Amino acid sequence: MNFIFSIFKSGNKSTASSSNLERGKYAQWTKEQLIKRISELESSSAADSTPPKRRKVVSETQVYQGQPPKKAKRVRQFDxxxxxxxxxxxxxxxxxxxxxxxxxxxxxxxxxxxxxxxxxxxxxxxxxxxxxxxxxxxxxxxxxxxxxxxxxxxxxxxxxxxxxxxxxxxxxxxxxxxxxxxxxxxxxxxxxxxxxxxLRPPEGFDARFSCESRHYKYLFSNDGLDISRMQEGATLFLGEHDFRNFCKLDGSKQITNYKRSVISAKILHIRDDLYCLDLVGSAFLWHQVRCMMAHLFLIGQGLEEPSLINDMFDIVKTPQKPIYDMASDIPLLLYDCKFPEMEWLESNLDDYSSIKYGKAVSALALNYQLRAAVVDIFKTVLPTSEANLFSKTRINVGDGKGRVVTNYQKMMDRDVMAPVEVVNKKYSEKKKQRKKKKALEQSV
Missing domain, CATH: 3.30.70.580 (Pseudouridine synthase I, catalytic domain, N-terminal subdomain)
Incomplete structure (x- = not known):
């Protein structure tokens, strides 16, 4: 033991003495020599170091189930x-x-x-x-x-x-x-x-141009509305008319003919306080049905007379579209499209797949029914006021909220939008400018 201790003691002395020698050596060096030596030591350290090996990332599911990591799938080209x-x-x-x-x-x-x-x-x-x-x-x-x-x-x-x-x-x-x-x-x-x-459409069939008529339904509540007045207004839509004041003007389409034919227009009772505008026509303009419905709401509220429909059709009396709010989008549905006689093949309603996807739709319907029931309860537990709006008017647009105005302005007294010709010309000029700019950029 004494022998080992003596060796350890002598070793410590030798280490200490070598350390003192090193200190003495560096103490005599200049600043430039010290910087050079440090740089050499850093370079040798970086050369000896190797980047750590990348580890595979394994999901928790693979760990729990003992599965090996998934390899990236090779996508096979389909010819x-x-x-x-x-x-x-x-x-x-x-x-x-x-x-x-x-x-x-x-x-x-x-x-x-x-x-x-x-x-x-x-x-x-x-x-x-x-x-x-x-x-x-x-x-x-x-x-x-x-x-x-x-x-x-x-x-x-x-x-x-x-x-x-x-x-x-x-x-x-x-x-x-x-x-x-x-x-x-x-x-x-x-x-x-x-x-x-x-599988075998008629010769020359095109989903757009072969359609003979389109059937729309717009759902609404009769709360605060006179249904008989709305029916009187809906009847005036029948036949061929210029609907430029019942649509959103779109310069990109460059439309010049706004005449459309309405085959049927009725206000139908669905159930309870729910009604719908049942509308059939050969073709419709952009936002046409929602604009038509906005006018029927005004007539049903007693804010406008049914004769407003004819005034809007008269492009001499009303050459430019008055500014007004469209009816809400959610209650509108494209109910049906009529085509020439075609052989439609439906899924076998008795097979497993049809039952499966039918149940999915049933579950979707139940989900919305349950949400509606919860909202009804939500409505009953909250305090409500039966007071009227005093001098204010709530314009019905079909969404339940409407738009509140202090003084209702008659449709024929409102500000108007730019004429159809101006809208088309403005868009056409912008399109020419974009093409010219693009051509200049490509030539540079």
Whole structure:
């Protein structure tokens, strides 16, 4: 033990003495020598160090289930040239309040579009080659705005087929065809449902131009409204009229003919205090139904006379559209679209898939019913006032809130918008300027 202690003691002495020598050595160095020595030591330290080995990231689920990490899947290219195609029509329905309208937009929108969801499902299922609808003869029956729903909307397009062109002509081969309705409903949200497919549309069929008429319904409560006056006003919509004062003017369309034909216009009782404007026409302008309904609300409230409808049709008396609020979008639905005789194939309602997706829609309906019931209870427990608005007027626009004004101004006394010709010319000039600017930028 003493021997070991003596060695340890002598070792400590030698270490201390070498340390003192080093201190003495560096004490004689200049500042530049010290900086150079430090740089050499840092360089050798960096050369010796190696980057740490990257560790695999494993999810908690894989750890708990003892699964190995998943490898990235290799996407296999799908060769559409090896498959036949066929031209079909698809009938579908949707609830519009979760979407930014039907038509897919060139620019990003705050909410997805119905058409975007459908094109995505078509592309994922390899029924179409891309998300670009121009590549496969895509056409839609009618374009609905943000918040508007539809019960029988139709699109036509060319899709992949299991059958040769010759086999497609024989209905006996239909059972061998791709189950378009089933596949799309698997991929679409519960509030967008494909109801039927037409495998052999009439020759020259186009979902937009082959539509003979469009049937709209606008739902509303009769609270504070005179239904008989509204019916009197609705009757004046019948026939062909110039609807330029009942639509949103759109310079990008360069529309010059605003005449449209209304086949039927009725105020129908649905249940309890719920009514609807039931409207059928050959075609409609942008926001036309909501503008028509805004006028009927004013007539029903007694703020305007039914004759206002004729005054708005008279473009000599009313050459420019007065400024007014449109009716709300949520209560409007495209109820039906009429086409020539077509053979629509629906899913077998007794098979598992149809029952499954039918239950999904039932669950969706129950969800909204329960929410409505909760809101009713919410309404009853809160204090409410039965006092009127005194000298103020609440203009009904179908959303339950309306717009409160101090003094109601008659429609024919209001400020007006720019004439149709001015709107079209202004947009046309802007378009020319954009093209000219783009040409200059490309030439630089």
């Amino acid at each position: 559409f040239s090896q498959h036949s195609t066929r031209f079909v029509a698809l009938r579908f329905a949707y609830l519009g309040w979760n979407y930014n309208g039907l038509a897919i937009q060139n620019e990003p929108t705050p909410l997805p579009t119905i058409e975007g969801k459908i094109l995505e499902a078509l592309h994922i299922s390899r029924l179409v080659p891309s998300m670009n609808p121009r590549e496969y003869q895509f056409s839609r029956c009618g374009r609905t705005d943000k918040g508007v729903s539809a019960m029988n909307q139709v699109i036509s397009l060319r899709v992949r087929s299991n059958l040769t062109p010759e086999e497609q002509l024989d209905p006996a081969n239909d059972r061998r065809e791709i189950k378009y309705v089933h596949i799309l409903n698997q991929l679409l949200p519960d509030d967008i449902r494909v109801s039927a497919v037409c």
